[in-house]
Amino acid sequence: MSEVDAKTLEESEERAYGFWLFLMSDAILFSLLFATYAIMVTATDNGPDRTEIFGYWRTAANTALLLSSSLTMGLASIAICETRKSASFQWIFVTMILALAFLVLEIQEFAGLIAQGAGPDRSGFLSAYFTLVGTHGAHVIVGLIWMAVLCLHLALRPIGPEIQSITERLTMFWHLVGIVWIGIYSLVYLPGLYQ
Amino acid sequence: MFGRLNEDALPFYSEIAMAGAAVTVGGGLFVVAVVLWTGSLIYLWRNWLTSVDHKRIGIMYVVVALVMLLRGFVDALMMRAQQAMAMNSGGYLPPEHFDQIFSSHGTIMILFMAMPFLTGLINFVMPLQIGARDVAFPRLNLISLYLTAAGAGLVLVSLVIGKFSTAGWTGYPPFSETEFSPGVGVDYWIWALIVSGVGTTLTGINFITTIVKRRAPGMTWMRLPLFAWTALCASILIVFAFPALTVAGAMLALDRSAGFHFFTNDGGGNAMHFANILWMWGHPEVYILILPAFGVFSEIVATFSSKRLFAYNSLVFATVVIALLAFTTWLHHFFTMGAGASVNTAFGITTMIIAVPTGVKVFDWLMTMYRGRIRYQTPMLWTVAFLVTFTIGGMSGVLLAVPAVDYTLHNTTFLVAHFHNMVIPGALFGFFAGYVYWFPKAFGFRLDERWGRRAFWFWVTGFYLAFMPLYALGLMGMVRRLQHYDNPDWQPYLIVAAIGAVSVLCGLICMAIQLWVSIRDRERLADTTGDPWNARTLEWYSSSPPPVWNFASLPKIEGSDAFWRLKERGEAYREDENVGTISLPANSNDGIVYGALAFVFGFCMVWHIYWLALLCLGAIMTHLIVSSFRDPTAEVIPADEVARHEHDWKTAARAGSRYDGDPLCDYRTVLRKVPAQ
Numbered sequence: 008m009s010e011v012d013a014k015t016l017e018e019s020e021e022r023a024y025g026f027w028l029f030l031m032s033d034a035i036l037f038s039l040l041f042a043t044y045a046i047m048v049t050a051t052d053n054g055p056d057r058t059e060i061f062g063y064w065r066t067a068a069n070t071a072l073l074l075s076s077s078l079t080m081g082l083a084s085i086a087i088c089e090t091r092k093s094a095s096f097q098w099i100f101v102t103m104i105l106a107l108a109f110l111v112l113e114i115q116e117f118a119g120l121i122a123q124g125a126g127p128d129r130s131g132f133l134s135a136y137f138t139l140v141g142t143h144g145a146h147v148i149v150g151l152i153w154m155a156v157l158c159l160h161l162a163l164r165p166i167g168p169e170i171q172s173i174t175e176r177l178t179m180f181w182h183l184v185g186i187v188w189i190g191i192y193s194l195v196y197l198p199g200l201y202q
Numbered sequence: 203m204f205g206r207l208n209e210d211a212l213p214f215y216s217e218i219a220m221a222g223a224a225v226t227v228g229g230g231l232f233v234v235a236v237v238l239w240t241g242s243l244i245y246l247w248r249n250w251l252t253s254v255d256h257k258r259i260g261i262m263y264v265v266v267a268l269v270m271l272l273r274g275f276v277d278a279l280m281m282r283a284q285q286a287m288a289m290n291s292g293g294y295l296p297p298e299h300f301d302q303i304f305s306s307h308g309t310i311m312i313l314f315m316a317m318p319f320l321t322g323l324i325n326f327v328m329p330l331q332i333g334a335r336d337v338a339f340p341r342l343n344l345i346s347l348y349l350t351a352a353g354a355g356l357v358l359v360s361l362v363i364g365k366f367s368t369a370g371w372t373g374y375p376p377f378s379e380t381e382f383s384p385g386v387g388v389d390y391w392i393w394a395l396i397v398s399g400v401g402t403t404l405t406g407i408n409f410i411t412t413i414v415k416r417r418a419p420g421m422t423w424m425r426l427p428l429f430a431w432t433a434l435c436a437s438i439l440i441v442f443a444f445p446a447l448t449v450a451g452a453m454l455a456l457d458r459s460a461g462f463h464f465f466t467n468d469g470g471g472n473a474m475h476f477a478n479i480l481w482m483w484g485h486p487e488v489y490i491l492i493l494p495a496f497g498v499f500s501e502i503v504a505t506f507s508s509k510r511l512f513a514y515n516s517l518v519f520a521t522v523v524i525a526l527l528a529f530t531t532w533l534h535h536f537f538t539m540g541a542g543a544s545v546n547t548a549f550g551i552t553t554m555i556i557a558v559p560t561g562v563k564v565f566d567w568l569m570t571m572y573r574g575r576i577r578y579q580t581p582m583l584w585t586v587a588f589l590v591t592f593t594i595g596g597m598s599g600v601l602l603a604v605p606a607v608d609y610t611l612h613n614t615t616f617l618v619a620h621f622h623n624m625v626i627p628g629a630l631f632g633f634f635a636g637y638v639y640w641f642p643k644a645f646g647f648r649l650d651e652r653w654g655r656r657a658f659w660f661w662v663t664g665f666y667l668a669f670m671p672l673y674a675l676g677l678m679g680m681v682r683r684l685q686h687y688d689n690p691d692w693q694p695y696l697i698v699a700a701i702g703a704v705s706v707l708c709g710l711i712c713m714a715i716q717l718w719v720s721i722r723d724r725e726r727l728a729d730t731t732g733d734p735w736n737a738r739t740l741e742w743y744s745s746s747p748p749p750v751w752n753f754a755s756l757p758k759i760e761g762s763d764a765f766w767r768l769k770e771r772g773e774a775y776r777e778d779e780n781v782g783t784i785s786l787p788a789n790s791n792d793g794i795v796y797g798a799l800a801f802v803f804g805f806c807m808v809w810h811i812y813w814l815a816l817l818c819l820g821a822i823m824t825h826l827i828v829s830s831f832r833d834p835t836a837e838v839i840p841a842d843e844v845a846r847h848e849h850d851w852k853t854a855a856r857a858g859s860r861y862d863g864d865p866l867c868d869y870r871t872v873l874r875k876v877p878a879q
């Protein structure tokens with residue numbers, strides 16, 4: 008390995024490590040939102056509670072979409088590692104479609120809740136719910152933009168250490184988004200649906 | 203179009219507020235005028251404002267801190283004057299204004315004085331100490347600096363446009379909710395915290411990555427200088443604690459601007475939850491402030507006692523334990539909220555336990571001094587004052603950790619005395635000590651010793667006069683944040699406290715004079731050796747000031763106190779033969795761009811100018827994306843330039859070095875070689 012390569016490798020390793028630290032910090036942020044939700048879940052102020060507002064099919068579909076997008080993201084990252092350009096495009100594209108579908112469902116859900124008077128300003132419970140799930144949704148949006156940028160990179164230059172380093176961080180980010188969703192599904196939706 | 207912003211926001215409603223605004227605007231204009239007048243804008247821009255050199259960034263952080271220290275201290279003086287005179291009268295500050303002042307004082311001192319100060323010191327020293335060329339992410343480092351400055355800017359602007367929060371530095375709801383604080387004050391507080399908080403988190407990540415990944419070959423964990431250890435632990439605390447501040451601030455902002463019900467009185471809100479989250483950040487925060495200062499004291503105690511640090515291992519261990527325990531005590535800030543006897547007891551015990559590692563440290567420092575050849579120069583004076591004063595504050599803290607005691611002392615000036623008694627000697631004195639200690643490294647000349655001593659004595663006397671009476675007042679039942687009172691027994695104490703504040707003012711004036719005198723006499727105070735204190739760690743193994751590239755080639759470390767070892771073996775000033783070209787990241791405008799955008803964003807969120815806020819976010823996003831396509835530009839330093847610098851300073855250093863081969867480096871030889879002042 009030449010000296011330059013060693014330096015690039017070291018730098019992308021550092022970037023991955025730093026980004027991982029950032030994700031840990033982000034995970035703390037989510038854990039505080041989870042804790043807030045747990046505290047506020049009974050603070051319904053005579054408004055709707057968690058047994059009344061969640062849809063069985065939609066949340067199940069969301070879970071399926073996001074988890075399979077984690078899989079396709081993994082496949083994309085493998086393709087980029089192996090510098091197979093068209094496969095990379097394909098898998099990122101699929102991931103984006105899945106994430107977009109997830110977002111559409113989520114926005115539908117939020118819009119429906121707000122329309123039936125169960126918006127975030129209705130009660131402490133709904134504030135906590137919207138903030139937790141909305142923050143996760145915002146992460147999905149960031150991920151989507153990031154994927155679009157990655158596509159742009161792929162279109163404009165050959166796959167090299169730079170693109171691989173971006174992909175590495177994006178993949179970590181996307182898996183965190185998936186993990187947080189598992190938390191949301193099992194701590195927010197399931198207890199509401201099966202109570 | 204302009205949200206809530208209109209001409210009523212200008213401070214024409216009160217003369218004092220107008221004077222404050224005038225001083226702020228005038229000060230800003232004055233600086234700009236001086237820069238333009240002396241024609242140094244381009245110099246400043248090229249060498250400082252866009253520099254990604256960790257040393258320059260560190261110095262700029264300290265400059266921010268010193269400016270904010272002045273502002274925070276003016277607030278303190280005003281409060282002391284008010285309370286000294288407001289016996290059975292309104293004093294000179296109306297209640298609303300007094301409330302703004304204690305809120306801005308607390309916020310500024312903690313977030314915009316102490317945080318930039320320690321970040322600056324770590325930035326400057328830590329990469330040198332671990333034998334690195336720079337931090338892991340130099341450009342990000344610059345961006346963090348400007349985010350911090352943007353937050354500080356928001357607090358300063360609140361003096362001119364609109365008002366600051368009246369809800370204290372902790373911003374407790376429900377008082378901080380729109381129902382009771384409809385103005386922009388709390389929003390200024392929230393957005394200043396969030397904007398600077400992002401910068402601080404990025405700094406924390408940067409420092410951890412640097413220490414974990416960029417230590418010089420041979421710099422194993424147990425050879426790491428103690429200051430670097432404390433920097434690491436403080437950074438870990440930053441990364442894990444600051445999200446709590448962001449969450450608390452963001453939820454309060456949602457309550458205030460979007461009608462959410464996290465902490466409101468109605469709608470199922472839970473105000474107690476805010477206290478919970480805020481202190482999950484707030485308690486670790488005090489250790490973020492104090493740990494780096496512990497690191498500074500550790501370096502200084504060893505250097506000025508001419509001895510190895512006593513029980514280095516136990517100091518490392520104590521630092522790590524404190525960092526862990528820092529997350530287990532937050533509830534002691536609201537014992538009186540009524541969590542119940544068992545919960546209170548548990549947190550009372552964890553609070554007391556944290557005093558144990560701290561006590562270990564105090565004994566380690568004392569044992570380092572024991573039988574050392576102690577030189578009482580200013581850095582050491584601050585350290586000794588710290589040891590004594592901090593121990594007193596620690597004991598009052600252990601007292602407050604007893605929930606039953608806290609019930610009677612909570613919210614009194616006893617508490618105010620306690621935390622100032624921790625944070626002034628424990629953090630501020632440490633930063634001052636670090637400032638004098640590393641100043642010659644940063645600028646190539648020492649600070650004048652005589653004015654330093656004067657500043658020291660005024661500060662220490664002032665501290666005792668200003669805060670010891672508050673312990674007594676607290677026991678007499680005086681609550682904190684009082685704008686006026688009618689108990690004649692209190693007034694004498696408050697007058698003494700005001701005299702103390704005046705003494706601190708004298709201390710600050712002495713520090714300003716010291717700076718001026720030292721710049722004037724820089725020839726006399728020059729340090730040609732790079733090692734003015736006969737020190738032990740690697741940051742002194744470079745010229746003063748160090749070149750941008752820090753070290754000609756990365757040093758190889760064979761034990762703790764790496765530089766001392768080199769001196770002992772007579773290798774410290776041997777010229778490095780195999781120097782090559784060095785490539786460093788080039789200057790960057792990104793810091794200013796992101797800082798300005800973040801400032802405007804925060805300002806617009808405060809005033810509900812949402813379209814512009816969105817635009818700013820969009821611009822930040824676009825800039826991020828565009829810069830992901832830019833290849834990093836590097837600046838290449840030719841080998842002969844490196845070699846020339848290496849030759850010049852090592853020649854000068856050999857001639858001037860104080861180290862004479864005696865492992866204890868007897869103080870007499872040291873004194874003989876110090877030029878008479």
Ligand code: HEM
Pocket residue numbers: 275278279281282304305307308309311312316369370371372615618622625626629630668681682683684703706
């Ligand atoms: C330099 C001398 C200082 C003086 C004379 C001073 C004075 C004061 C006074 C008079 C108060 C209000 C007490 C009350 O509520 O009755 C106060 C509050 C406070 N001070 Fe200081 N202070 C000083 C330095 C500092 C420093 C260095 C820090 C932190 C690093 C600090 C942090 C705070 C905080 C957090 C509060 C609480 C604000 C609130 O009530 O929300 N102070 N200080």
Ligand SMILES: [Cu+2]
Pocket residue numbers: 484485488531532534535
């Ligand atoms: Cu605490």
